[in-house]
Amino acid sequence: MEQTHSQLRKPDAQPNEWAVRLHHATRATREDWLGKAISYLCIGVIILVVASMLWFITSKGIATFTQNHVSLGKFLTGTNWAPDQGQIGALPMIVGSFAVTFAAALVATPFAVGTAIFMTEISPNRGRKLLQPVIELLVGIPSVVYGFIGLAVVVPFMRHLVGGSGFGIISATFVLFVMVLPTITSMTVDSLRSVPRYYKEASLALGATRWQTVSRVILRSATPGILTAVIFGMARAFGEALAVQMVIGNAAIMPKNLISPASTLTSQLTSGIGDTIDGTLPNNALWSLALILLLMSLVFNALVRIIAKRGQLKHER
Amino acid sequence: MNAKRKDFLATIMINLIVAVVVGILVFLLAYILISGLPHVSWSFLTGTTDAFSGAGGIGVQLFNSFYLLVLTMVISIPISLGAGIYLAEYAKDNWRTSLIRSAIEVLSSLPSVVVGLFGFLLFVVQFKIGFSVISGAIALTFFNLPLLTRNIEESLSAVSRSQREAGLSLGLSKWKTEIGIILPVALPGIVTGVVLSAGRVFGEAAALIYTAGQSAPVTNFADWNPMDAASPLNPLRPAETLAVHIWKVNTEGLASNAAQLSAAASAVLIIAVLIFNLGARVLGMYLYRRVTASNK
Amino acid sequence: MLKQYSFDKTAVQSFAANTPLALRTEDLQVFYGANHAMHDADLAFPKNQITALIGASGSGKSTYLRSLNRMNDGIATVTGKIWYHGVDINEPDVNIYEIRRHIGMVFQRPNPFAKSIRENIVYALRANGIKRKAELNERVEQSLRGAALWDEVKDNLDKSALSLSGGQQQRLCIARSIAMAPDVLLLDEPCSALDPISTVKVEETLLELQKKYSIVIVTHNMQQASRISSQCAFFHLGHVMEYAPTTTMFSNPQIPVTQDYVAGSFG
Numbered sequence: 081m082e083q084t085h086s087q088l089r090k091p092d093a094q095p096n097e098w099a100v101r102l103h104h105a106t107r108a109t110r111e112d113w114l115g116k117a118i119s120y121l122c123i124g125v126i127i128l129v130v131a132s133m134l135w136f137i138t139s140k141g142i143a144t145f146t147q148n149h150v151s152l153g154k155f156l157t158g159t160n161w162a163p164d165q166g167q168i169g170a171l172p173m174i175v176g177s178f179a180v181t182f183a184a185a186l187v188a189t190p191f192a193v194g195t196a197i198f199m200t201e202i203s204p205n206r207g208r209k210l211l212q213p214v215i216e217l218l219v220g221i222p223s224v225v226y227g228f229i230g231l232a233v234v235v236p237f238m239r240h241l242v243g244g245s246g247f248g249i250i251s252a253t254f255v256l257f258v259m260v261l262p263t264i265t266s267m268t269v270d271s272l273r274s275v276p277r278y279y280k281e282a283s284l285a286l287g288a289t290r291w292q293t294v295s296r297v298i299l300r301s302a303t304p305g306i307l308t309a310v311i312f313g314m315a316r317a318f319g320e321a322l323a324v325q326m327v328i329g330n331a332a333i334m335p336k337n338l339i340s341p342a343s344t345l346t347s348q349l350t351s352g353i354g355d356t357i358d359g360t361l362p363n364n365a366l367w368s369l370a371l372i373l374l375l376m377s378l379v380f381n382a383l384v385r386i387i388a389k390r391g392q393l394k395h396e397r
Numbered sequence: 398m399n400a401k402r403k404d405f406l407a408t409i410m411i412n413l414i415v416a417v418v419v420g421i422l423v424f425l426l427a428y429i430l431i432s433g434l435p436h437v438s439w440s441f442l443t444g445t446t447d448a449f450s451g452a453g454g455i456g457v458q459l460f461n462s463f464y465l466l467v468l469t470m471v472i473s474i475p476i477s478l479g480a481g482i483y484l485a486e487y488a489k490d491n492w493r494t495s496l497i498r499s500a501i502e503v504l505s506s507l508p509s510v511v512v513g514l515f516g517f518l519l520f521v522v523q524f525k526i527g528f529s530v531i532s533g534a535i536a537l538t539f540f541n542l543p544l545l546t547r548n549i550e551e552s553l554s555a556v557s558r559s560q561r562e563a564g565l566s567l568g569l570s571k572w573k574t575e576i577g578i579i580l581p582v583a584l585p586g587i588v589t590g591v592v593l594s595a596g597r598v599f600g601e602a603a604a605l606i607y608t609a610g611q612s613a614p615v616t617n618f619a620d621w622n623p624m625d626a627a628s629p630l631n632p633l634r635p636a637e638t639l640a641v642h643i644w645k646v647n648t649e650g651l652a653s654n655a656a657q658l659s660a661a662a663s664a665v666l667i668i669a670v671l672i673f674n675l676g677a678r679v680l681g682m683y684l685y686r687r688v689t690a691s692n693k
Numbered sequence: 694m695l696k697q698y699s700f701d702k703t704a705v706q707s708f709a710a711n712t713p714l715a716l717r718t719e720d721l722q723v724f725y726g727a728n729h730a731m732h733d734a735d736l737a738f739p740k741n742q743i744t745a746l747i748g749a750s751g752s753g754k755s756t757y758l759r760s761l762n763r764m765n766d767g768i769a770t771v772t773g774k775i776w777y778h779g780v781d782i783n784e785p786d787v788n789i790y791e792i793r794r795h796i797g798m799v800f801q802r803p804n805p806f807a808k809s810i811r812e813n814i815v816y817a818l819r820a821n822g823i824k825r826k827a828e829l830n831e832r833v834e835q836s837l838r839g840a841a842l843w844d845e846v847k848d849n850l851d852k853s854a855l856s857l858s859g860g861q862q863q864r865l866c867i868a869r870s871i872a873m874a875p876d877v878l879l880l881d882e883p884c885s886a887l888d889p890i891s892t893v894k895v896e897e898t899l900l901e902l903q904k905k906y907s908i909v910i911v912t913h914n915m916q917q918a919s920r921i922s923s924q925c926a927f928f929h930l931g932h933v934m935e936y937a938p939t940t941t942m943f944s945n946p947q948i949p950v951t952q953d954y955v956a957g958s959f960g
Contacts, residue, residue, distance in 0.1 A: 115572025222600025319508025
């Protein structure tokens with residue numbers, strides 16, 4: 081072996097010249113070190129932001145229970161929200177948030193799926209050239225604009241139709257429906273497009289009609305994707321603050337019907353947080369509402385993951 | 398026979414649904430533009446707001462929106478670039494990486510009002526910086542980081558492995574390969590994502606109400622020294638943006654022509670978003686053609 | 694059914710003690726996770742010669758080649774020794790970037806950078822600290838001449854490299870490698886994506902280049918191996934079965950598996 085080594089040396093080289101040369105740190109190794117440091121630092125910043133966000137909001141949110149000794153049960157089931165009098169019942173806002181979210185998703189889903197079927201199966205050409213850009217544009221419209229239209233059009237319309245102030249769950253539902261429609265539609269379109277072409281061709285070749293093919297083959301195999309789209313839409317609706325706050329009326333009372341002023345977690349937060357003093361019960365109570373929002377967003381996140389995992393298993397089988 | 402009838406009915410239903418959806422969309426855009434545009438004038442775009450009633454022009458707010466946007470991008474692009482490179486190049490396929498990805502997912506799915514409240518807690522309550530441009534820009538950065546990071550990672554990962562191998566086989570470091578070889582190829586996708594996210598940032602209001610604040614003190618547009626209190630560039634002054642202004646006018650405004658004002662401001666906002674949208678497409682396509690330039 | 698061959702009977706040549714060698718491996722093993730992709734490969738590559746690695750796809754020849762300049766780092770586990778100028782370059786503390794500068798590589802699919810022809814060549818040079826314009830220009834011309842591409846592109850050096858034909862792109866990749874002034878050039882099926890005329894051009898280029906460089910080329914094309922190589926190693930299912938001078942390999946293979954492969958009655 082020693083012999084072979086000496087063969088590999090250049091005659092004029094010092095015995096370990098190459099060993100030194102090949103072990104020496106160069107510009108490339110320094111660059112790599114620097115690059116690693118920079119990118120680790122950047123990802124570290126993001127992790128730090130997420131961690132401190134979860135930490136701060138959680139610790140603020142549980143102060144109501146740990147410092148002010150409000151019972152969790154009373155907080156979740158109480159219907160009387162008057163923090164300055166020590167009444168911390170968050171149920172009206174919780175009900176309000178879930179009501180507008182489910183109602184908006186319920187109304188929006190058939191419209192979104194119908195539009196998506198049109199864009200992918202009935203008129204793909206017009207779908208791609210006309211509807212797609214418009215829907216992408218709508219996803220980008222700021223929520224205050226939706227809120228303004230709700231205030232300028234929907235609320236007066238409801239007032240005209242059923243009387244009262246026009247503010248309430250139904251107005252909020254309608255505004256949210258229009259807001260989540262583009263989100264759900266564009267994600268549903270993606271999941272319909274990802275259904276393999278040969279599924280459709282096989283079904284049509286067996287003599288099935290277009291509707292049979294769509295309803296029994298395409299929609300069925302795209303179900304996980306559509307569900308994910310709906311959950312994304314619901315997460316957007318649940319977390320939407322300003323558009324809802326502008327049309328729901330912001331009365332922290334149990335909603336008795338769909339057309340009287342009510343409030344949601346977000347609307348109560350936006351209107352209240354600036355008027356309370358840090359560290360007091362009314363302020364802590366609001367942070368507890370924020371904590372519910374945070375937890376719900378984690379739940380939506382987990383749901384999306386579970387569906388994705390289920391969908392994968394189905395495909396593997 | 399039955400199946401055929403069903404097919405026919407279903408097709409009619411779907412066409413109806415699409416008609417309703419298109420109707421809503423057209424109405425939305427038409428309403429804003431028709432009710433808003435007539436009130437948009439040069440003096441509206443550059444004028445100042447009456448602090449008490451909220452009436453008047455939107456000059457300061459428009460400037461604030463752009464200033465916040467620029468600051469946000471200046472902070473968030475480098476961070477998400479580094480994080481995107483980490484995910485595309487350095488992250489191994491293990492539990493730590495999937496934890497990092499989950500954290501980014503969580504950040505991107507948080508409601509913007511929660512992000513805004515966190516910013517409020519951190520900058521206004523803890524650090525006592527007060528409602529300011531810089532608080533707002535950092536809150537918007539939190540909101541922008543996950544999307545931008547994911548976009549950059551996806552654009553980088555979409556570049557063929559063979560390009561990476563080419564760089565590495567020449568003795569270039571991983572970092573140099575990523576920055577000098579891969580990044581230029583991924584640029585069209587990244588730029589499209591950045592411009593689209595700019596549109597989102599431009600229209601965001603919930604994250605700003607309690608960070609950048611709800612007041613737009615009149616600034617001296619002749620004074621460009623960021624250290625001066627009256628300078629528009631001063632990062633410590635409160636800065637109500639256009640989107641926040643629309644919300645404010647509608648909920649607390651005392652202006653008699655609130656509806657007109659907000660219609661006009663909404664129209665301006667929509668047009669800005671439209672420009673960002675189109676800009677993203679055009680710029681992305683232009684860069685794509687340059688990068689893959691086969692003819693010239 | 695694939696015919697079964699014994700891995701015990703191999704015929705690997707060794708070289709006379711005074712043969713100058715460019716590179717030598719000892720007990721080289723490659724694992725992709727639990728998959729043992731390469732079993733103790735002991736091969737030596739003489740200086741200024743072309744050595745061809747042949748074998749069916751999946752035989753491990755590309756895996757072996759990519760280990761030689763540490764391109765498998767982070768992808769596979771490589772054990773054993775790789776001797777280069779008396780240094781085992783498979784050690785973890787070796788500067789892999791320095792190794793790759795000395796041991797260049799050209800890949801199966803042409804992979805020029807999305808930059809101009811000139812920039813393709815000078816980018817890595819500049820990263821290595823060569824800044825003088827005159828020197829860069831000289832290297833561009835030299836390497837393009839070396840890869841027999843100069844006459845075709847000398848008036849269009851600022852054109853995008855992606856506008857070149859596949860064969861031209863592959864020769865640009867060769868030029869890009871030799872511009873770094875390596876000792877050894879590794880080529881991984883460089884002609885498999887090219888048409889016959891481009892293939893001939895690349896082969897002519899390689900024959901010319903062996904005067905200055907030691908070349909190891911993976912090919913699935915036996916005619917190509919016999920046209921250009923001096924030594925030839927036959928790989929089968931992750932084992933080196935036979936290594937001999939090319940003329941011997943094709944006229945008088947020693948063991949059954951090589952005989953069948955060369956005769957075309959394989960598997």
